[in-house]
Amino acid sequence: MPRSKTEVIAARLADMTGLPEKFPDFLSFGTLFEGPFHFTPGEQIWGSGQKDGYVWFIQAGYGFDKVDLEDGTTMLNGMIEPGLFVCDEKNLMWGKLTVSSAKMYTHTTAYRLSAKNWREFVYSHPQFRSILYRINAHFLQMRKLRLIKLKHQDKKAYWEETKARFPGIELYCTQTEIASYFGVSKSTMHRIMK
C-alpha cells in the first residue's frame, strides 16, 4: 500500500534513530514538507546563489551535490541517494545565498521544507532537537573520516571504491570537480582514472 509523504519521512527518521515511526515529532516534521517534486535526469534540485533555501528529503533518485570553493572553482561534495536529507548548510545556518548545487542523474522524487520552517520546528520541539544533535554528532564523525581519507587513503583505491559505488560518476561530474573531491590536481586525477 502506498505510503503518504508524512509516513515516508517519519519511517526514514525512525530508521536513522531507532525510534518508532509513530513518534509524534517525526509525524509532525513529515507533515511540514511540501511535495512531491519530480525531477528528470540532468535537472537541478537547487542551484548556487539562491536566496531561498530548503531541507530536501530524497524519496527516490540519485545525483551529486557540488560546492563552490573560495577560488571560484566547483568541487564535487557528495552523492545524493534515496533516504537522504540534503540542504545547503550555509543557507540553513545563516540564511546566506546558497553556495552549492544538487543535480540529479535519474528520475527523482523529493519533498522540501523551507529553512525558516525547519528552524521554527526545531526550536519548538525539544525532543526532536535532542535527536538532531545526536545525528549531527555522528555526522561530524563521518566528516572527520572523510577528511582524513581525502588526505591519506590511496587515491587509486579510493577512486575504484567511489566508481563502484556510483557507476557513471565521470559522466555527470567534470574531471576538475572529481579531482577536488580527491584532493589532487586535474592531471593527477587524469592518471588515476586511466
Place this chain on the structure above:
Amino acid sequence: MLIRYIHTTRRFILTQQPLHTAEILNILKELLHPDDRVMLANASEELVFEKISLPQGAIESKLPDLNNHITLVLKGVIGVSHRLETLLNWSHFYTTGDLLFNLEIHEELNRMETKWHVLEDTVLYSIDTNVPDEHPLKKLMVAFKLQRSLLCSYQYQHYINNHGLDRHEYSVKWIREHSKIAAALPRQELANFLGISNSSLKTFLKEALTDA
C-alpha cells in the same frame, strides 16, 4: 578582573564582563542566524562567561567541562589531531577568535582518537547553554546550541573544501599566515596536514619565507 573559583584549578566564572567584550560579542553574533541576533543584542549584559586556562603541552582527549558550551579562544593555539590506522594527522588549528566545540573529542563517539594539543598557553571563554526552561536567556541558549551542533560538522566541510583548492597556492598562503604553527610542527606532520609531499613542502616553505 574579579573571578570566582568553581571546582577545578583551571575553570572560573567571570563576575565581570571579559576583556574585548565587543570582539567576543561580535563572534557570538556571527555564530547566530540573523533572525536570532536581536536576542543577543537584548541580553548581552546578562551572559555569564567561564574562563578556562589550558597550559602549553596539555593534551585533551575529552573535555566534558565544555559539554553544551559555546567556547571561543581568547588567546593561544590548539591543534587537532586524528588517528587513521597508524597515521597521526593534524586537521586544523584553533587560534585567537575561533569558536571551538568539544563534540569532535566527545568520548562516546571519538573513534579516530581525536585530541586537542595545546601548542601555546591558551585561554578560553565559554558560555554554558544548558539553562532551565524558565531562564530568561533560554531562547538565546537554544539558538546557540543549535548553531553549535550544526557548526561542529560544517567546520569539517570547510576543512574538506580547503583540500579542493590548489595545493601550491593554499599551502604557501597557510604557511605565511600561520608561520609560528608551521615552525613548531615536524616537517612530515606539516606536509601531512597540508596534504602535500615532503619535496613540495620544501619548495613551498622556501617560497613562503622568501616572499615574507
